Amino acid sequence: MMEGAGIRNGAPADREFVADLARQVFSTYGEYDRILPDCLDDPQFHTLVSELGDGPAGFCMLSIGDGVGEVVAVAVDPLQQSRGIGRQLMEAMVEDARELGIRVLVLKTATRNLCAQGLFRTIGFEETGRVAGYYSSGQAAIGMRMRL
Numbered sequence: 001m002m003e004g005a006g007i008r009n010g011a012p013a014d015r016e017f018v019a020d021l022a023r024q025v026f027s028t029y030g031e032y033d034r035i036l037p038d039c040l041d042d043p044q045f046h047t048l049v050s051e052l053g054d055g056p057a058g059f060c061m062l063s064i065g066d067g068v069g070e071v072v073a074v075a076v077d078p079l080q081q082s083r084g085i086g087r088q089l090m091e092a093m094v095e096d097a098r099e100l101g102i103r104v105l106v107l108k109t110a111t112r113n114l115c116a117q118g119l120f121r122t123i124g125f126e127e128t129g130r131v132a133g134y135y136s137s138g139q140a141a142i143g144m145r146m147r148l
């Protein structure tokens with residue numbers, strides 16, 4: 001883990017950061033830069049932000065259901081990737097999910113996103129199935145699930 005990194009709850013003031021990072025990393029999948037910022041104002045979502053010394057570097061967003069949580073996004077600034085921030089965000093989100101009473105976490109990620117799948121598998125997620133054409137741009141997704 002990088003020195004100086006810390007995790008805090010997301011807030012409406014993070015709209016621009018979330019939109020900018022979503023534009024950078026999710027634009028090939030759909031308009032997540034338009035969708036995700038609104039989740040910061042919605043109590044059905046819980047967001048964690050990773051802060052480096054000079055500003056936010058990543059976020060993870062959870063949709064809170066009845067006993068089930070869906071990790072709707074995890075993203076790290078491309079300049080800061082592969083340094084442990086994504087793993088730290090996911091581990092912190094798993095802890096928060098437990099405290100929120102969530103028993104099962106689910107997520108979808110692009111079938112071809114092997115980097116993210118590697119992260120999710122080592123956290124404890126298992127594949128549940130594949131969905132052709134899941135993303136608005138047509139890419140297939142795999143579903144993953146983790147019992148807490």
Ligand SMILES: CC(C)(COP(=O)(O)OP(=O)(O)OC[C@H]1O[C@@H](n2cnc3c(N)ncnc32)[C@H](O)[C@@H]1OP(=O)(O)O)[C@@H](O)C(=O)NCCC(=O)NCCS
Nearest residue numbers: 025073074075076081082083084085086087115116118119
């Ligand atoms: C997926 C993502 C969040 C991972 O964050 P990160 O900070 O780069 O990841 P970490 O450094 O914490 O690495 C976690 C794991 O990811 C995988 N990983 C990270 N970088 C990788 C790379 N360059 N190549 C292959 N696997 C890699 C490894 O399994 C790694 O495990 P390790 O800690 O045992 O090495 C980040 O790459 C990202 O924002 N990608 C674009 C958005 C995205 O695809 N999000 C996931 C779908 S919602």
